[in-house]
Amino acid sequence: MIYSIVSPVHIPAGLAGPDPMDFDVRCFLVPHASGVTLVDTGLDRSVPLIAAKLAEIGAAWSDVTDVVLTHHHPDHTGGLAEVVALAPGATVRAGAHDTFPVAVEAAADGATIRGLRVVATPGHTAGHLSVLAVEDGALLVGDLAGNPGDGLTRAPQAFTADAAEAERSLHKVRRLDFARLYPSHGEPSDRLALEQLLG
Structure with a gap:
């Protein structure tokens, strides 16, 4: 089972x-069998929402064994320092080519973390990664793609380091075995939406 924690974001005119x-x-x-893995930490104001979701599923910060970061952008890591303080036993992992304000272990392409298979998907950032929840048939794609409400889209070019590399990563995940697709921006989607995006 994948549990989403959603934080609204408003950017005033002129900033982006x-x-x-x-x-x-x-x-x-x-x-997972011995606790919970947290994928990304959201904004700093996301931490109370994470705590509420943990309580809702009958877990606590002490049950968080692992934190996996899809990439280093602040809307995905704003809560990281607080999460590390609240879950000091958790191992934090991320792509080796991104930098973070706390110590992280490199998550290698193909590695498995508590049933989540790491998939290197560079492009949006150099170290961007996705994770495949094998038992759930679910692919968590970070900012490789988003779902703003009218179908799956590529990440905005303004926030993407290497659009050509990101495109190669989209074609890479297309070959994976999954049914549901969870972007970090927008509602969950499915394999068909990815096929439609790539044409």
Whole structure:
């Protein structure tokens, strides 16, 4: 089971373009046999929402064994320092080519973390990664793609380090075995939506 934690984001006009932007950012809890893995930590204000979701599923910070970061952008790591303080026993892992404000272990392409298979998906950032929840048939894609409400889209070019590399990563995940797709921005989607995006 994948549990989404949703935080609304508002960017005023002029900060990221001429128009204001409203969207959400998501992090995820993935229970396993001996605890819970947290994928991304969201914004700093996401931490109480993570705590509430942990309580809702009958878990606590002490049950968080692992934190997996899809990439280093602040809407995915804003809560990281607080999460590390609240779950000091958790191992934090991320792509080796991104930098973070806390110590992280490199998550190698193909490695398995508590039933989550690491998939290197560079492009949005150099160290961007996705994770495949094998038993759930679910692919958590970070910012490799998003779902703003009218179908799956590529990440905005303004926030993507290497669009050509990101495109190669999209084609890489297309070959994986999954049914549900969980972007970090927008509602969950499915394999068909990815096929439609790639044409």
